[in-house]
Amino acid sequence: xxxxxxxxxxxxxxxxxxxxxxxxxxxxxxxxxxxxxxxxxxxxxxxxxxxxxxxxxxxxxxxxxxxxxxxxxxxxxxxxxxxxxxxxxxxxxxxxxxxxxxxxxxxxxxxxxxxxxxxxxxxxxxxxxxxxxxxxxxxxxxxxxxxxxxxxxxxxxxxxxxxxxxxxxxxxxxxxxxxxxxxxxxxxxxxxxxxxxxxxxxxxxxxxxxxxxxxxxxxxxxxxxxxxxxxxxxxxxxxxxxxxxxxxxxxxxxxxxxxxxxxxxxxxxxxxxxxxxxxxxxxxxxxxxxxxxxxxxxxxxxxxxxxxxxxxxxxxxxxxxxxxxxxxxxxxxxxxxxxxxxxxxxxxxxxxxxxxxxxxxxxxxxxxxxxxxxxxxxxxxxxxxxxxxxxxxxxxxxxxxxxxxxxxxxxxxxxxxxxxxxxxxxxxxxxxxxxxxxxxxxxxxxxxx
Amino acid sequence: xxxxxxxxxxxxxxxxxxxxxxxxxxxxxxxxxxxxxxxxxxxxxxxxxxxxxxxxxxxxxxxxxxxxxxxxxxxxxxxxxxxxxxxxxxxxxxxxxxxxxxxxxxxxxxxxxxxxxxxxxxxxxxxxxxxxxxxxxxxxxxxxxxxxxxxxxxxxxxxxxxxxxxxxxxxxxxxxxxxxxxxxxxxxxxxxxxxxxxxxxxxxxxxxxxxxxxxxxxxxxxxxxxxxxxxxxxxxxxxxxxxxxxxxxxxxxxxxxxxxxxxxxxxxxxxxxxxxxxxxxxxxxxxxxxxxxxxxxxxxxxxxxxxxxxxxxxxxxxxxxxxxxxxxxxxxxxxxxxxxxxxxxxxxxxxxxxxxxxxxxxxxxxxxxxxxxxxxxxxxxxxxxxxxxxxxxxxxxxxxxxxxxxxxxxxxxxxxxxxxxxxxxxxxxxxxxxxxx
Numbered sequence: 002x003x004x005x006x007x008x009x010x011x012x013x014x015x016x017x018x019x020x021x022x023x024x025x026x027x028x029x030x031x032x033x034x035x036x037x038x039x040x041x042x043x044x045x046x047x048x049x050x051x052x053x054x055x056x057x058x059x060x061x062x063x064x065x066x067x068x069x070x071x072x073x074x075x076x077x078x079x080x081x082x083x084x085x086x087x088x089x090x091x092x093x094x095x096x097x098x099x100x101x102x103x104x105x106x107x108x109x110x111x112x113x114x115x116x117x118x119x120x121x122x123x124x125x126x127x128x129x130x131x132x133x134x135x136x137x138x139x140x141x142x143x144x145x146x147x148x149x150x151x152x153x154x155x156x157x158x159x160x161x162x163x164x165x166x167x168x169x170x171x172x173x174x175x176x177x178x179x180x181x182x183x184x185x186x187x188x189x190x191x192x193x194x195x196x197x198x199x200x201x202x203x204x205x206x207x208x209x210x211x212x213x214x215x216x217x218x219x220x221x222x223x224x225x226x227x228x229x230x231x232x233x234x235x236x237x238x239x240x241x242x243x244x245x246x247x248x249x250x251x252x253x254x255x256x257x258x259x260x261x262x263x264x265x266x267x268x269x270x271x272x273x274x275x276x277x278x279x280x281x282x283x284x285x286x287x288x289x290x291x292x293x294x295x296x297x298x299x300x301x302x303x304x305x306x307x308x309x310x311x312x313x314x315x316x317x318x319x320x321x322x323x324x325x326x327x328x329x330x331x332x333x334x335x336x337x338x339x340x341x342x343x344x345x346x347x348x349x350x351x352x353x354x355x356x357x358x359x360x361x362x363x364x365x366x367x368x369x370x371x372x373x374x375x376x377x378x379x380x381x382x383x384x385x386x387x388x389x390x391x392x393x394x395x396x397x398x399x400x401x402x403x404x405x406x407x408x409x410x411x412x413x414x415x416x417x418x419x420x421x422x423x424x425x426x427x428x429x430x431x432x433x434x435x436x437x438x439x440x441x442x443x444x445x446x447x448x449x450x
Numbered sequence: 451x452x453x454x455x456x457x458x459x460x461x462x463x464x465x466x467x468x469x470x471x472x473x474x475x476x477x478x479x480x481x482x483x484x485x486x487x488x489x490x491x492x493x494x495x496x497x498x499x500x501x502x503x504x505x506x507x508x509x510x511x512x513x514x515x516x517x518x519x520x521x522x523x524x525x526x527x528x529x530x531x532x533x534x535x536x537x538x539x540x541x542x543x544x545x546x547x548x549x550x551x552x553x554x555x556x557x558x559x560x561x562x563x564x565x566x567x568x569x570x571x572x573x574x575x576x577x578x579x580x581x582x583x584x585x586x587x588x589x590x591x592x593x594x595x596x597x598x599x600x601x602x603x604x605x606x607x608x609x610x611x612x613x614x615x616x617x618x619x620x621x622x623x624x625x626x627x628x629x630x631x632x633x634x635x636x637x638x639x640x641x642x643x644x645x646x647x648x649x650x651x652x653x654x655x656x657x658x659x660x661x662x663x664x665x666x667x668x669x670x671x672x673x674x675x676x677x678x679x680x681x682x683x684x685x686x687x688x689x690x691x692x693x694x695x696x697x698x699x700x701x702x703x704x705x706x707x708x709x710x711x712x713x714x715x716x717x718x719x720x721x722x723x724x725x726x727x728x729x730x731x732x733x734x735x736x737x738x739x740x741x742x743x744x745x746x747x748x749x750x751x752x753x754x755x756x757x758x759x760x761x762x763x764x765x766x767x768x769x770x771x772x773x774x775x776x777x778x779x780x781x782x783x784x785x786x787x788x789x790x791x792x793x794x795x796x797x798x799x800x801x802x803x804x805x806x807x808x809x810x811x812x813x814x815x816x817x818x819x820x821x822x823x824x825x826x827x828x829x830x831x832x833x834x835x836x837x838x839x840x841x842x843x844x845x846x847x848x849x850x851x852x853x854x855x856x857x858x859x860x861x862x863x864x865x866x867x868x869x870x871x872x873x874x875x876x877x878x879x880x881x882x883x884x885x886x887x
Binding site for chain 1: 475477511516520523524542543545549557574577578583587588589660693725741761764793797798801807808809810
């Protein structure tokens, strides 16, 4: 074969240099991070408040997220529509996301409107109206949204799985809560959540783009200086929850496929096994070429795709395989996934496979730091999980040094088919008999929405 | 002034090559567009363009065991997609893997067929049928768009059938069909290649000539003329596994980049997108008769569609929603937008365009956009002209365009309702099967 048809080898990986963060702390405790970056006149602004859905009281699931949604339903002198219009006239809009560990307000705008965006954002977080009527309206929309989600196979599977895996742990419920919990709330609950948790001392303002640190600090001081709230203590991490190795079968008559979730709890983001687990996941199911997708999609042809992932959070993590498979292959898919979980514990990953996994994680890692939005999201991780500034710079060398032994040791400690909860959302009549052959207890469940 | 500098070269076999240098990051984007989509298919043979896209990742003569392995190990992210109009493939790579990405794209452009087998076809056919189940059949409201498109575009119009294809057609596709499709549409004269990133133009062009220059030219593929169909004011109702009844209104509208296309984009935003929009503030915020709302102009090469989708609040009827929506459209067509609304649209367009030129690669990155403008207009750097379409739209433009295209008696109307509730769900509507018209 001539060299013309010989596949070229890739060159060495490009190093990652995360841009430097210029820090300042306001008197009220708000941390201000400025990250000058890029060549375009943009400023991506993010306010991360380190309290999220984990703070939902046990009888108020959905409160943090509902409060987050309510923040921009009128603030300061502007009602809900006027506020949205003010952001829109600045050429942007406000996103509010309530995750398990943090409430995040973000705006992608041009740098010339940064002051305006900070002023509006400050109104939203410091002077939200949290009005009775807006509360009623937003709650009604959420309850209707839950009705819609109760028909989505993916949402049904996610709910059934997270409830079984985490139970009464602060992570054991969906962000949107349930209709019953939402119905029991009043606007005072939202006001209380806002007063107790959305405080400057647990918040960080991150501005990335064509900006000067001094300008950002001055503008932040002016906009957020008056924010004065002392927060309650955050929720504590309880002892680990017992695994639930049943098959939970959610009947969806007439379903065209079975939606699957297979997995269990895992360590938090702070685990020393982090890099080994990232490599293990890449081998097992993190990528197109990983074992599980190769088997289920490329060899068996029973799905459009199957992947595994770790969700590393502050108090705990989880590990799962998510896929949707044709109904007549449901039990085969479950058996195959469990077998793959077992295989990565049972045998050392061979050198080629390990090299491939490490290379795919490290060689292109620099791709994750191209835009202001990417830099912002990375900085949010540093804040949320209290990680050192060199976290991203170290990723390539550390992953590069993970060995086959490291992977197997981490997999043995964390990944375990015997602990995995299996959720199947599909046509029960068609797949129950074959699922029974797997030899795990099967329980019919209906996730609560 | 928004400008993306580039050089454009055409190889002797007809391949358009566009290079854009951006040395900010040690990255390169490789992006290939083939000017073929589901609109080039025939009735009874639908789904071929998309099925073919899957096969392009399975292997080629000199890279037999798949495209994901070597590229992912080189640090690439990669993907492809098929629309009614075109099929695209891209890699975003650390600069050291640019040569690999160029080589891989060349091998499947020139030497795909020797690696194609019945087994591969059967496997990917099965994957695509599962994709169809997952993305459409198993999703609440997932087949509504198929019904709308089938109703708006007559059976012989190239947009009548869905890009993912009819299951029976996919089952019937043969290896010969797939080979013929490749020979007809996958050749340099029907493709365009963009390389963007940390590259030296002369070096890249030299390498491209080496890798792509000897791929044989194919039979030219003619452009399809615009074919915006006359309105199809049908009224349909479909039952599905859903909780709340939903109303779809759709109109045939001017094709991508034609007069009225950008104005309709802006009309969609002002009417139905986000809290500041008229329909949101009236229907969801004030009257609380709807719980979800979206509007959009889906711009495509030979005809577009404008859609408004609204989900009724419990206890509210779709007839009530329908009247309220048409009232707002009529008011817009009558009075036009305020100056404030137009300014808001301009501010948002300007921000969106600046953000659109941040990323080199991926869907919607700079390389993909250069290729889109090249494929549809023959002008790669059309960014500022595109933005100007939005900045220069006046109140009158929006008012008149709305009036000309979005009249009540031109709308195709579809209700998607829970099982057992079709009767009386929408006045004067005919019952249709899921996904059919």
